[in-house]
Structure formats: C-alpha cells, structure tokens
Amino acid sequence: MSASTSRSRVLPGFGLSLGCTLVYLSLLILLPLSGLAFKASHLSLAEFWAIASGERALASYRVTFGASLLAATANAFFGLIVAWILVRYSFPGKRAIDALVDLPFALPTAVAGITLATLYAGNGWIGRHLESLGVKVAFTPLGIVVALTFIGLPFVVRTLQPVIEDIEPEVEEAAASLGASRLQTFSRVLLPAIFPALVTGFTLALSRSIGEYGSVIFIAGNLPLISEITPLLIISKLEQYDVVGATALAMVMLMISFVMLLVVNGLQWWAASRHRGDGPSDGEVR
Amino acid sequence: MSIEIRAISKRFGGFVALDDINLQIPTGELVALLGPSGCGKTTLLRIIAGMESADAGQVLFAGEEATHVHARDRNVGFVFQHYALFRHMSVFENVAFGLRVKPRKVRPSAAEIRQRVNDLLKLVQLDWLADRYPSQLSGGQRQRIALARALAVEPRVLLLDEPFGALDTRVRKELRRWLRRLHDEMHISSVFVTHDQEEALEVADRVVVMNRGRIEQIGSPDEVYSNPASPFVYQFLGNVNVFHSRVHGEWADVGRAGGGPEGEATAYVRPHDIEIEHRPVVGSLEATVQEVHPIGPLVRVELAHASELIEVELTRERATVLALAEGQQVWLKPRQVRVFAAPSAAMEEGGSGI
Numbered sequence: 001m002s003a004s005t006s007r008s009r010v011l012p013g014f015g016l017s018l019g020c021t022l023v024y025l026s027l028l029i030l031l032p033l034s035g036l037a038f039k040a041s042h043l044s045l046a047e048f049w050a051i052a053s054g055e056r057a058l059a060s061y062r063v064t065f066g067a068s069l070l071a072a073t074a075n076a077f078f079g080l081i082v083a084w085i086l087v088r089y090s091f092p093g094k095r096a097i098d099a100l101v102d103l104p105f106a107l108p109t110a111v112a113g114i115t116l117a118t119l120y121a122g123n124g125w126i127g128r129h130l131e132s133l134g135v136k137v138a139f140t141p142l143g144i145v146v147a148l149t150f151i152g153l154p155f156v157v158r159t160l161q162p163v164i165e166d167i168e169p170e171v172e173e174a175a176a177s178l179g180a181s182r183l184q185t186f187s188r189v190l191l192p193a194i195f196p197a198l199v200t201g202f203t204l205a206l207s208r209s210i211g212e213y214g215s216v217i218f219i220a221g222n223l224p225l226i227s228e229i230t231p232l233l234i235i236s237k238l239e240q241y242d243v244v245g246a247t248a249l250a251m252v253m254l255m256i257s258f259v260m261l262l263v264v265n266g267l268q269w270w271a272a273s274r275h276r277g278d279g280p281s282d283g284e285v286r
Numbered sequence: 287m288s289i290e291i292r293a294i295s296k297r298f299g300g301f302v303a304l305d306d307i308n309l310q311i312p313t314g315e316l317v318a319l320l321g322p323s324g325c326g327k328t329t330l331l332r333i334i335a336g337m338e339s340a341d342a343g344q345v346l347f348a349g350e351e352a353t354h355v356h357a358r359d360r361n362v363g364f365v366f367q368h369y370a371l372f373r374h375m376s377v378f379e380n381v382a383f384g385l386r387v388k389p390r391k392v393r394p395s396a397a398e399i400r401q402r403v404n405d406l407l408k409l410v411q412l413d414w415l416a417d418r419y420p421s422q423l424s425g426g427q428r429q430r431i432a433l434a435r436a437l438a439v440e441p442r443v444l445l446l447d448e449p450f451g452a453l454d455t456r457v458r459k460e461l462r463r464w465l466r467r468l469h470d471e472m473h474i475s476s477v478f479v480t481h482d483q484e485e486a487l488e489v490a491d492r493v494v495v496m497n498r499g500r501i502e503q504i505g506s507p508d509e510v511y512s513n514p515a516s517p518f519v520y521q522f523l524g525n526v527n528v529f530h531s532r533v534h535g536e537w538a539d540v541g542r543a544g545g546g547p548e549g550e551a552t553a554y555v556r557p558h559d560i561e562i563e564h565r566p567v568v569g570s571l572e573a574t575v576q577e578v579h580p581i582g583p584l585v586r587v588e589l590a591h592a593s594e595l596i597e598v599e600l601t602r603e604r605a606t607v608l609a610l611a612e613g614q615q616v617w618l619k620p621r622q623v624r625v626f627a628a629p630s631a632a633m634e635e636g637g638s639g640i
Contacts, residue, residue, distance in 0.1 A: 170370035173337050174432075176357045177364040178384035178439055188387065192374040 039247040051248040060230040068209035071148035079156025087164040109214030117219040139221030147215040152205030159201035196272040287442040294343035305499040318490035326499040363436030367448040371420040378416040384439035406434040426457040446478035529553040557599040559622040570617035
C-alpha cells in the first residue's frame with residue numbers, strides 16, 4: 001500500500017487490517033492446505049488417480065456429497081419456515097425455540113450421532129414406528145441425511161433471520177393492496193429478497209455437512225460402498241498408516257468442495273447483484 | 287367512488303385507537319385526516335384499506351358493504367410513508383406488479399402492460415428512470431414511483447399514509463401541488479393522512495381533524511382554520527395565544543355568552559389577529575414588548591403581560607409604522623377572539639377525558 005492510496009481513504013488502518021487478514025488466513029487456512037497438497041504431490045499422477053477413483057472411494061464421494069446436498073436442501077426449505085416464524089410471529093415459547101435452533105452448534109457431534117442412532121434404530125422411539133412402515137433410517141444412507149440435516153439447520157436459520165427482519169411488513173401489504181395473492185406475494189416479492197441469503201445458508205449447511213464426521217459415523221452403519229462417507233475412509237486409511245492415500249482422498253474432497261462453493265457463491269453473487277444499483281443517483285427530483 | 291365509515295371502533299389492548307368514527311367521503315373528493323401522532327388517523331386509513339380490521343362498525347364503498355373484503359379485493363391504491371417499493375425490481379417492474387399479478391383471464395397482454403406502465407411513468411414524469419432500481423432514486427422520486435404503482439391497477443380509492451412525511455420541505459411542497467393536480471385528473475376519491483396542518487390546509491378539499499381516536503371537526507380548510515370547533519382544533523391548526531379569564535379578565539369576557547362571574551373561561555386569539563397600539567383604547571390589554579423577530583414576510587413580536595407571554599404577528603409595513611422597541615409599553619387589541627368555557631385540563635394536557 002503506497003502512502004498516497006492510504007491517505008485518500010477516509011477510514012484509517014486499511015493497510016494494517018489487510019495485512020492482519022492475509023497473515024491470519026495464511027497461517028490458519030492456506031498453510032495447512034498447502035501442506036496437504038504438498039503431501040499429495042508425493043504421488044505420481046497415475047497413483048493419485050488409482051487411489052482417488054477406487055471403487056470404495058467413488059462410492060464414498062457419492063454418499064458424502066449426495067447426502068450433504070439432500071440435507072442442505074431439506075434445511076433450506078424447513079430452515080426458511082423456522083426463520084420466518086421466528087421473525088414474523090410472536091408466540092409463547094418463541095425465545096426457547098430460538099435458543100433451541102443453536103443447539104446443533106453447541107452439542108458435541110458424537111453426542112448428536114449417538115442420540116439420533118438410538119432414536120432411529122429399529123427399537124428406538126421413532127425408528128420403531130418407521131420400521132413398521134418399512135422405512136429403515138439408522139445404519140443406512142438415510143440415517144446420514146438425518147444426521148447432516150440435524151447439524152446443518154442452524155446455518156440456514158441464522159443466515160436468514162436478519163434478512164427476513166430487514167423486509168418491511170409494509171412491502172407485503174403493498175403487494176396485497178395491488179391485488180397479489182399470498183402465493184404471488186411470496187414468490188414474486190419475498191423469495192427474491194430472501195434468495196441470496198437462502199443460498200448462503202444452503203452453502204454453509206452444505207460445507208458443514210461435507211466435512212461432518214462425528215455424528216455420521218454413529219448412525220451410518222459405515223458399510224463400504226453403501227453407507228461409508230469419505231471422511232471415514234480417510235480416517236481408516238490413516239489408521240492403516242496410509243498417509244499418502246488419505247491425503248489423496250482429502251485432495252479430491254478439497255477440490256470438489258472448492259468447485260461447489262465457487263459455483264454456489266457465483267450464483268449468490270449473481271442473485272444479489274441483480275438488483276443492486278451503482279449507488280444513489282444524483283438526487284435530482286424533477 | 288364514495289367511502290362511508292359507520293361507527294368504526296378499534297382498540298389495541300387497553301389503548302383506544304378509534305372511538306365510534308363516522309365519516310362520509312363523496313366521490314372525487316380529496317380528504318385529509320389531520321391530527322397529532324397517536325390520534326388514530328393511520329389506523330383509520332388502514333381500516334379503509336383492509337389492512338387492519340375494525341372491532342366494530344362498517345366500511346362501505348359506493349354504498350356496498352366492504353368491511354370484511356380482503357385488502358387485495360378492495361381495489362384500493364395505497365401509498366406508504368416509506369414507499370415500500372420492491373427493492374429487487376426495477377422501477378418498471380414495480381409499476382407493472384399490480385398488472386402482472388392479475389388472474390390470467392383479466393391480465394392485460396405484455397404489450398398493453400408495457401404501454402400502461404410507460405404512460406404512468408410519463409404521468410409521474412419519471413419515464414427516464416424505468417430501468418433503475420429503487421435504491422438508485424431519491425426520496426421524492428421513490429414516492430412518485432410508489433404512487434404510479436398504486437395507480438396502475440386503476441384503484442377506485444387512493445389512500446396515502448403520510449406520503450410526504452419523509453421528504454424535505456422543497457420536495458414536499460412540489461409533490462403536494464402535483465398530487466392535487468393528479469387527483470383532479472384521475473377523478474377518484476383520495477384520503478391522505480398527515481400531521482402537517484399546512485399540508486392539509488393547502489391540498490385537501492375537506493379536512494378531518496382527529497384527536498385521541500375521535501373526530502374533532504370536519505370542514506373545509508378555511509372552516510377548520512377560521513372557525514375551529516374546539517380548543518384542540520384551535521391549538522393544532524396554527525399558533526394561538528390562550529388567555530385565561532382569571533389573568534386577562536376583560537379579554538376573556540369578550541364574547542362570553544352568559545355564565546356566572548366565577549365561571550372560568552379561556553379565550554383563543556391567533557397571533558395575526560392582535561393589533562398593537564401605542565395608546566390605550568377600549569378593551570385593550572397593557573403589555574411590554576420583549577422581543578422583535580423579523581421572519582420572512584412577517585414580524586413576530588413577543589410581549590409580556592402579567593408574566594405571561596403573548597405572541598403577535600405583524601406585517602412588515604405595520605411593524606415599520608409602529609417602530610417597536612424592546613421594553614416599550616403598548617396596548618393590545620384583539621380583532622377576533624374565540625372563547626371556550628371552563629378550560630378543562632383534558633383539552634390542554636391530553637390527560638384522561640373525565
């Protein structure tokens with residue numbers, strides 16, 4: 001940062017804070033990840049490909065990313081409803097419910113996994129009834145989706161709440177007075193305003209789900225090719241002292257996640273910038 | 287279309303927002319609901335629009351019962367104080383919204399919608415902003431777009447909730463005149479809420495003065511200003527000097543009809559209805575000049591009588607002739623006095639009405 005640019009800014013400390021940001025991010029994120037890439041580079045391309053595209057590995061990608069997408073989608077839908085109700089309506093016990101939303105953040109994931117596994121197992125409170133309907137949840141890929149939905153919910157709710165608070169109720173009244181039905185008001189007025197935040201919440205829930213390990217292994221059953229997630233595969237490789245193999249899988253996950261996040265961020269940026277002007281006009285009123 | 291309000295009441299918990307309101311608004315009239323904040327004027331407007339439901343009473347549109355008709359079926363245009371434009375839509379789409387959400391059978395074709403929206407944008411003189419977004423507009427522009435949006439569905443009634451409240455004085459004056467012209471061109475009934483007496487008196491055909499959930503007076507702007515029905519209306523519409531009979535004996539007795547000698551009375555005199563004289567005349571009040579402020583075309587003189595402040599407004603010519611100096615002894619003579627019997631604390635302080 002040259003002296004001239006820093007002098008032209010009204011807010012001081014740009015150079016210092018940018019420096020802090022770069023050092024912090026480098027130490028915490030970039031350095032470990034480069035270490036990972038460095039370790040993986042010990043493999044030749046053919047070896048890397050052999051590990052990354054093994055049958056078990058491919059199945060685990062499908063389970064991990066498939067279950068994460070499903071869970072994040074479910075959370076986007078129900079999280080929107082929860083956030084809406086928490087912002088727009090007042091009812092007894094609202095604060096308790098609001099606090100409840102944060103629990104998945106705080107609860108050790110293993111506890112969540114064990115609890116869910118007990119509930120959804122064939123003899124559990126919920127599993128018992130589902131099983132009589134022919135639906136098996138615990139120890140199947142469906143169980144993975146349940147666990148990931150549990151841990152992802154707060155991300156959607158907490159991202160949406162401030163945005164919904166920001167929408168004036170008057171906007172809905174305006175739409176009604178112009179003859180719009182409730183459905184039209186939602187799809188044409190409310191959803192477009194919420195959409196960027198919904199995508200953000202979805203992305204956060206998705207990222208969290210992809211990396212989730214603790215809660216999933218208790219409910220998944222962990223059958224190779226069926227209900228084995230990639231993080232578990234990485235751990236089992238590590239336990240066999242196959243560090244290089246583990247890093248190869250990690251690299252694959254890293255790359256897929258990175259591309260997915262890039263796409264979702266691009267979508268979100270597009271949605272947000274569609275209705276953002278170049279700033280206020282010259283203020284002329286004529 | 288005419289609007290009739292019959293015995294409307296509304297409470298919010300223990301607070302009485304509207305108490306037995308009766309009002310008739312004939313077709314084509316521009317009516318102002320005027321009152322201090324919390325007097326119930328916005329609640330009444332929202333009940334007319336169907337955004338709030340009344341606890342009791344009826345709303346009739348053109349003689350037809352509309353009390354339980356949903357807001358979207360009332361065909362009412364509503365303009366909000368803070369515009370409530372759809373942020374993610376361009377100006378064009380905002381105005382087109384009411385047309386686009388119509389059921390397929392009655393929805394105009396895309397070309398018709400384009401034509402209608404462009405006409406409306408021309409009407410509000412903002413057709414060059416069609417592709418902008420609300421965040422790129424100034425306050426006055428936003429409010430005109432909000433008005434165009436409300437007019438797009440050809441409402442039978444136009445309701446405006448403090449439409450110019452968030453704008454600066456110059457823009458407000460301009461929009462006021464413009465609203466008046468627009469109303470006359472559109473041949474609809476309009477009701478607007480304001481707490482600004484100048485706005486109400488300038489724009490409206492009729493002014494409804496409200497206070498604490500009741501209507502104090504209904505009348506033409508001239509009527510409510512020059513012939514206020516209650517001390518509240520007197521005080522709310524413009525400045526006024528209040529004289530109590532125990533302090534300013536003779537003055538308050540002027541125009542008092544009967545009443546025992548111990549009955550207290552209060553006289554209301556507008557600052558521009560007081561004449562200043564250099565020598566005593568019959569029925570005049572002695573006062574000392576405290577301060578002389580020339581304000582624009584007027585000169586405001588503050589005088590003291592028995593430690594109470596009296597405000598007088600003079601034209602510049604009159605002030606030049608009088609050549610008032612601070613500390614000077616003068617005599618005041620009222621041109622027009624209005625006396626109300628027993629000054630009730632409730633009227634002045636807004637306490638309980640017992």
